[in-house]
């Protein structure tokens with residue numbers, strides 16, 4: 596962040612619960628009061644709205660729906676998640692950058708967002724189609740006190756948060772397809788990528804990346820793609836504010852993560868099962884090359900899917916060998 600305009604927006608966003616005087620702003624920005632006034636007029640032309648009272652100053656009351664560090668920060672009710680944000684118009688992958696920042700020692704809660712990604716990554720080295728600014732492409736850094744075997748729980752937790760966000764703003768009832776897909780009517784609306792780094796008994800950091808299709812109106816099926824995609828807009832015919840969705844996601848995530856840290860995985864598992872795709876149905880899967888069938892009955896504490904055969908013998912599935 597460098598220009599006077601960006602610094603002014605940042606100051607106004609962070610003090611939006613009070614009035615700030617032109618004098619104070621000019622001192623902070625080291626520019627004249629006339630320059631501050633001109634910038635404010637310019638912002639008004641760009642869709643920003645202020646309450647202004649003579650002798651008291653300005654208070655920011657509305658920002659245009661343009662994703663930026665400031666618009667996300669403004670009104671974000673979290674304590675630590677998203678208190679540091681890096682926003683880009685275009686980068687290769689928010690996940691790659693967040694992993695780099697985590698490696699460099701950034702604080703827990705850093706969020707990296709990009710309008711477009713030129714090399715978005717999915718699970719299993721797949722590409723994630725995100726070279727458009729209609730979706731939410733973001734990654735964030737956690738430093739949980741967990742062992743590596745618990746890392747998959749973070750993906751499950753994130754999926755339940757995404758369900759909650761979508762249910763809060765639409766009438767839709769998304770389903771979570773184990774382990775990391777969110778479906779609406781069998782079509783993929785979001786994906787989660789969790790990458791953790793640590794030792795055998797301790798995670799140093801985990802980076803969670805989410806890709807949520809928001810305002811796309813169509814999708815081109817790529818050759819590699821084995822699923823049909825959808826967006827919130829396709830499903831509802833409405834356009835959504837990405838800023839509000841990001842804020843909602845971050846605040847719901849922080850709350851549920853707090854519950855997870857204090858009460859463990861059980862309440863998360865409960866919520867996850869409520870939205871699980873094909874729970875109670877017979878699945879076909881492969882273990883060590885052998886084709887089997889079993890009813891999807893539960894989720895284990897290490898985040899595995901549990902199936903039961905017709906002899907009531909239960910088996911944990913680790914990798915995605917399921918023929919959904």
Ligand code: BTN
Nearest residue numbers: 688690715716717718786804806
């Ligand atoms: C999947 O379904 O395979 C996971 C997709 C995860 C995509 C997100 S978009 C933001 C972040 N940056 C990436 O490069 N990937 C994740």
